[in-house]
Amino acid sequence: MIVILSTGHISGAHLNPSVTIAFAIFRHFPWAHVPAYIAAQVLGSICASFVLKGVFDASMSGCVTVPSVSNGQAFALEFLIAFNLLFVVTAVATDTRAIGELAGIAVGATVLLNVLVAGPSSGASMNPVRTLGPALAAGSYKSIWVYFVAPTLGAVAGAAIYTLIKLRGEDEDDEPPPRQVRSLPR
Structure with a gap:
């Protein structure tokens, strides 16, 4: 939340390549900037971990994200929490009807909720580079594919669903409001 509130106006607070990719797919972020952003995210994670x-x-074994459940269960959890995260991020960051000043609070609360729900089972990574840096520093790569694939697919799905809802809402805004019929006293 603090990083989003303090740097969101500078870089869009892209701390997660899954967010960057999902935003690029739905034209909220230019594809030309994706490689540089992902390189910075990867480099930042690796440097911070070391x-x-x-x-x-x-x-660093305590910092490595590894599931305490099966890979399938961890995949499902990571997909769902990344979906949840990107649904909220897309809503507060791309919809002009949302209150932009509250974006950091909404996203921070979503991350907290996701950690409370999935932390004990999957580690609640939601972010491929959050897993990559500590894995490299510890030399531990158990189930790392789960944390690269599931958050990215979940992020794309979450952004897609909000985008569909938003588009439906925009179509409804173009229609005139229904006429109100008053009953006349008899």
């Missing part, structure tokens, strides 16, 4: 490893002189 800094933490150095500062705490740790193996």
Whole structure:
């Protein structure tokens, strides 16, 4: 929430390549910027993970995202929480009817809810680079494919569903309001 509120007006607060890809697919972000943003996201995750490893002189095993459930269950959870995240992000970041000042709070609350729901089972990554950096620093790649594929597919699906809802809402806005018929006193 704090990063979104403090940097959203500069970079759009793209901290997650799944968000960047979903936004590009639905024309909320230029494809030409996607490679640079993803490179920055990957580099940021790797650098942060190795800094933490150095500062705490740790193996980083506690920071690695690994499922405590089956890969299929983790995949489903990561898909669903990324769907939820991108539904909210797309709503508050792309719909002019939404209150933009509250975007950081809405997204932060969604991440918190997702962590409470899926954290104990899948680690609630929602972000491929959140998983990548610690995996590289720890040299642990168990089930890493789940955290690359599921959040990206869930993000695209969440953005797609909100976009469909938004388009229906825009079509309804173009229609004149229904006439109100008053009953006359007898």
